[in-house]
Amino acid sequence: MAVWSERLAGVRGVLLDISGVLLDCGAGGGVPIPGSVEAVARLKQSQLKVRFCTNESQRSRGKLVGLLQQLGFDISEAEVTSPAPAACQILKERGLRPHLLIHDEIHSEFDKIDTSNPNCVVIADAADAFSYKNMNKAFQVLMELENPVLISLGKGRYYKETSGLMLDVGAYVKALEYACGIEAEVVGKPSPEFFKSALEVMGVEAHQAIMIGDDIVGDVGGAQRCGMRALLVRTGKFRPSDEHHPEVKADGYVDNLAEAVDLLLQHLDK
Amino acid sequence: MAARRALKAVLVDLNGTLHIEDAAVPGAQEALKRLRDSSVVVRFVTNTTKESKQDLLERLKKLEFDISEDEIFTSLTAARSLVEQKQVRPMLLVDDRALPDFKGIHTNDPNAVVIGLAPEHFHYQILNQAFRLLLDGAPLIAIHKARYYKRKDGLALGPGPFVTALEYATDTKAIVVGKPEKTFFLEALRGTGCEPEEAAMIGDDCRDDVGGAQNVGMLGILVKTGKYRAADEEKINPSPYLTCESFPHAVDYILKHLL
Numbered sequence: 001m002a003v004w005s006e007r008l009a010g011v012r013g014v015l016l017d018i019s020g021v022l023l024d025c026g027a028g029g030g031v032p033i034p035g036s037v038e039a040v041a042r043l044k045q046s047q048l049k050v051r052f053c054t055n056e057s058q059r060s061r062g063k064l065v066g067l068l069q070q071l072g073f074d075i076s077e078a079e080v081t082s083p084a085p086a087a088c089q090i091l092k093e094r095g096l097r098p099h100l101l102i103h104d105e106i107h108s109e110f111d112k113i114d115t116s117n118p119n120c121v122v123i124a125d126a127a128d129a130f131s132y133k134n135m136n137k138a139f140q141v142l143m144e145l146e147n148p149v150l151i152s153l154g155k156g157r158y159y160k161e162t163s164g165l166m167l168d169v170g171a172y173v174k175a176l177e178y179a180c181g182i183e184a185e186v187v188g189k190p191s192p193e194f195f196k197s198a199l200e201v202m203g204v205e206a207h208q209a210i211m212i213g214d215d216i217v218g219d220v221g222g223a224q225r226c227g228m229r230a231l232l233v234r235t236g237k238f239r240p241s242d243e244h245h246p247e248v249k250a251d252g253y254v255d256n257l258a259e260a261v262d263l264l265l266q267h268l269d270k
Numbered sequence: 271m272a273a274r275r276a277l278k279a280v281l282v283d284l285n286g287t288l289h290i291e292d293a294a295v296p297g298a299q300e301a302l303k304r305l306r307d308s309s310v311v312v313r314f315v316t317n318t319t320k321e322s323k324q325d326l327l328e329r330l331k332k333l334e335f336d337i338s339e340d341e342i343f344t345s346l347t348a349a350r351s352l353v354e355q356k357q358v359r360p361m362l363l364v365d366d367r368a369l370p371d372f373k374g375i376h377t378n379d380p381n382a383v384v385i386g387l388a389p390e391h392f393h394y395q396i397l398n399q400a401f402r403l404l405l406d407g408a409p410l411i412a413i414h415k416a417r418y419y420k421r422k423d424g425l426a427l428g429p430g431p432f433v434t435a436l437e438y439a440t441d442t443k444a445i446v447v448g449k450p451e452k453t454f455f456l457e458a459l460r461g462t463g464c465e466p467e468e469a470a471m472i473g474d475d476c477r478d479d480v481g482g483a484q485n486v487g488m489l490g491i492l493v494k495t496g497k498y499r500a501a502d503e504e505k506i507n508p509s510p511y512l513t514c515e516s517f518p519h520a521v522d523y524i525l526k527h528l529l
Contacts (some may be wrong), residue, residue: 027492132392136427143425157439158401167401167439174438175431179417233384 007229007251008267013049013204015195015223016040018064018080019056019234020214021257022073026131026162031065033235036074043073043261046268052080053198053211055154055188057169058103061085067198081198083153084109085190085213087122090187096149098122099141101134101172120149123176123184125156125169135175142180143214150176154188156218161208172201172269189215190222199228210251221248231260277310277528279464281455281483283473284316284326284342286496287517295495301518302335308525311462312401315455315471317345317448318480319386319413319429320365321498335501343458345413345448349384351457352447358382360411361400363391371520381406385444386413387429404440410478414448449475449483470511470528472520474498481506489528491520 016022022040023030043050052075056064061082068075084106091098091113092263099118100110103126110122121138142148156168158209173184188194206227214236223230232242232250236255243253254260271408282288288298292423295347305312314337323342330337346368359376362369364386372384393455404410415430433444448454459469466487473479473490474497480490484506492503492510495517503513 126394128394130394130397132389132427135392135431136389139427139431140424143418157441158405164402165405167398167435171401171435171439175427175435178434179427179431181417 005267011210011233012208017052017213018054032071039224039258040262049202051202057153059105085185087098096120116257122151124153150184155186189218192226193238195226216242216245220250275468279311279462279469281313281315282469286474297518301521305521314342315458320367322370348447361383363388382408384411410444412444412446449478452486456485476502476505480510
């Protein structure tokens with residue numbers, strides 16, 4: 001396909017989504033998506049710069065990287081842009097003390113944050129902790145604030161686990177937005193600041209970067225709005241209807257990360 | 271109101287109009303009798319997500335209202351009608367007390383979701399089941415979409431936020447069946463043989479009762495009892511056909527001017 005050489009011309013940096021691209025999470029950790037371990041290794045041996053950009057907020061960055069290493073991936077914590085550290089920075093800058101509606105696993109990321117007498121709510125992928133009671137508590141905190149601030153780590157609709165598709169934090173963010181008549185501030189994909197911070201660390205301009213993800217809106221649409229190119233993989237949460245999305249069209253659709261890396265390496269600027 | 275046809279049916283809201291919690295509106299029982307003695311058909315309509323018809327009826331009987339079960343039309347009835355019409359097997363995310371209204375409906379191997387106010391069912395795993403059904407194309411039927419309600423211990427989330435969550439996750443829209451939806455009023459009239467232009471609605475909620483009814487072509491009569499607050503009648507455009515002190519006054523007006 002000659003067209004690929006045009007679509008991939010001038011790419012110097014690659015941003016990789018994690019869940020649904022590298023692995024499918026599930027009970028007991030997760031399973032690598034076939035070919036992805038080798039694909040990451042090949043990418044890293046090339047002249048392309050590589051960074052991982054995830055909305056994962058059910059596990060701490062350390063736990064997630066540990067799991068990936070166990071599965072054979074060549075990845076370190078310093079190579080991962082994830083929303084919890086970004087949120088902590090915002091909380092500190094703005095003097096916000098959050099009520100946390102988050103998964104037990106990531107409480108450690110908020111260790112150094114003052115959570116007394118909360119003046120905002122931080123919501124992340126809390127999974128089973130999204131009970132009526134916990135949602136109601138967050139709702140009551142917001143309703144008592146004169147200026148309700150809701151910060152969400154990502155706004156995904158759903159993600160894929162080995163057992164099937166799972167409701168993501170975005171659904172619960174929408175519930176609180178509707179109940180309180182407010183709009184959440186999103187930290188993570190598809191927020192432009194989040195992509196930009198990942199690009200900055202890589203030292204690559206948006207037009208020289210390409211995002212590879214399984215979320216047509218959050219990964220592909222978000223990256224394109226920042227001036228990046230983006231490929232959608234047919235793994236993870238991918239559904240055939242994503243290729244006919246009414247608003248977002250990827251720069252390419254590939255079966256999996258392995259195919260994406262094949263194409264990238266094949267069309268590398270020599 | 272020139273070319274109106276003679277009034278043939280009257281829809282009456284329950285809580286806030288005939289009674290307020292466990293007390294009847296003064297003179298309401300007697301007024302209802304007078305209305306029944308006239309030529310109009312009377313139906314009782316209410317938004318409820320947890321009280322079955324049987325529960326409502328028992329309360330009304332205690333308050334000495336002469337009402338029979340088949341005259342009551344609730345948002346739960348509307349949901350049931352829709353389920354029957356669509357011939358689907360719903361996953362019922364409703365309060366256990368509402369289950370009698372779905373007696374006889376097949377719920378095994380569900381291919382639809384009915385959602386009301388059911389805090390005890392709003393766990394992640396259960397909502398996730400509902401989410402997966404919706405992704406497979408099951409319709410989402412919402413009893414109503416209230417944002418929150420008042421509980422003794424403060425404000426509490428209503429069904430609306432959870433309906434919205436499922437709508438967002440699946441990129442679909444729920445079919446809302448309660449007041450002020452048009453279909454609610456039309457379904458309540460079905461079986462009376464009357465057209466909306468031949469019917470009036472009496473209620474204490476300006477938007478949901480009066481506005482909703484007027485949107486389908488009925489006359490809307492607002493009563494100043496229950497949740498009514500001063501200047502409520504200015505909340506809708508066109509404004510209510512009539513605003514009265516209470517249900518007995520509304521009945522007097524109907525008997526005098528609309529028959």
